[in-house]
Amino acid sequence: NAGVMQNPRHLVRRRGQEARLRCSPMKGHSHVYWYRQLPEEGLKFMVYLQKENIIDESGMPKERFSAEFPKEGPSILRIQQVVRGDSAAYFCASSPLAGLTEAFFGQGTRLTVV
Amino acid sequence: GQQLNQSPQSMFIQEGEDVSMNCTSSSIFNTWLWYKQDPGEGPVLLIALYKAGELTSNGRLTAQFGITRKDSFLNISASIPSDVGIYFCAGPQDSGGSNYKLTFGKGTLLTVNP
Numbered sequence: 001n002a003g004v005m006q007n008p009r010h011l012v013r014r015r016g017q018e019a020r021l022r023c024s025p026m027k028g029h030s031h032v033y034w035y036r037q038l039p040e041e042g043l044k045f046m047v048y049l050q051k052e053n054i055i056d057e058s059g060m061p062k063e064r065f066s067a068e069f070p071k072e073g074p075s076i077l078r079i080q081q082v083v084r085g086d087s088a089a090y091f092c093a094s095s096p097l098a099g100l101t102e103a104f105f106g107q108g109t110r111l112t113v114v
Numbered sequence: 115g116q117q118l119n120q121s122p123q124s125m126f127i128q129e130g131e132d133v134s135m136n137c138t139s140s141s142i143f144n145t146w147l148w149y150k151q152d153p154g155e156g157p158v159l160l161i162a163l164y165k166a167g168e169l170t171s172n173g174r175l176t177a178q179f180g181i182t183r184k185d186s187f188l189n190i191s192a193s194i195p196s197d198v199g200i201y202f203c204a205g206p207q208d209s210g211g212s213n214y215k216l217t218f219g220k221g222t223l224l225t226v227n228p
Contacts, residue, residue: 015228031214041220042202042218042220043202043204043216045215045216048214048215056215058216081121098214099213099214100159100216105156106156108155108157
């Protein structure tokens with residue numbers, strides 16, 4: 001049973017471009033969470049999704065950021081018109097039931113905006 | 115929002131030494147979680163604490179949920195080189211105790227000299 005897979009591991013984008021980050025949850029996991037980690041900071045909650053539904057997006061910036069978890073395929077975190085401040089490590093976690101105590105984190109995608 | 119303060123920010127110890135780190139909050143938490151993050155990886159849950167005064171062990175790791183519910187401690191005994199990493203405490207972000215929207219501390223960076 002493979003772990004949570006995130007790709008790409010590293011992503012470089014120029015200011016104004018779009019960034020698409022993918023997260024394939026572990027088999028049997030229908031709950032996905034996205035967190036962002038700025039340099040030398042702890043992780044900060046962004047969004048919680050179940051298959052085809054956004055449960056809680058209270059941590060998502062109001063503009064330019066969106067997330068989805070379609071019936072088929074990975075969860076996608078999309079950042080439009082990236083700015084330097086979006087540079088961070090983005091982690092997703094998945095769990096079979098709601099809650100992070102049963103969740104496993106992926107290795108993260110490190111986004112660098114130049 | 116709630117904030118978690120971790121101390122120390124970093125530690126340099128010799129292999130075999132015991133380590134102690136803590137996490138404090140200005141508000142009450144109903145759950146405390148301790149994670150370890152290796153360089154370039156996602157965080158891994160080490161110990162979960164659910165009850166004030168609870169003392170839980172996981173191998174050489176021991177964590178305690180403070181009686182006041184505003185602090186928690188993590189101890190590592192007989193450290194080894196693979197203990198190197200960043201240790202984060204975390205707890206539910208809102209008073210409702212949702213266990214997916216966590217607040218993380220900024221972490222304690224542990225370096226172990228062989």
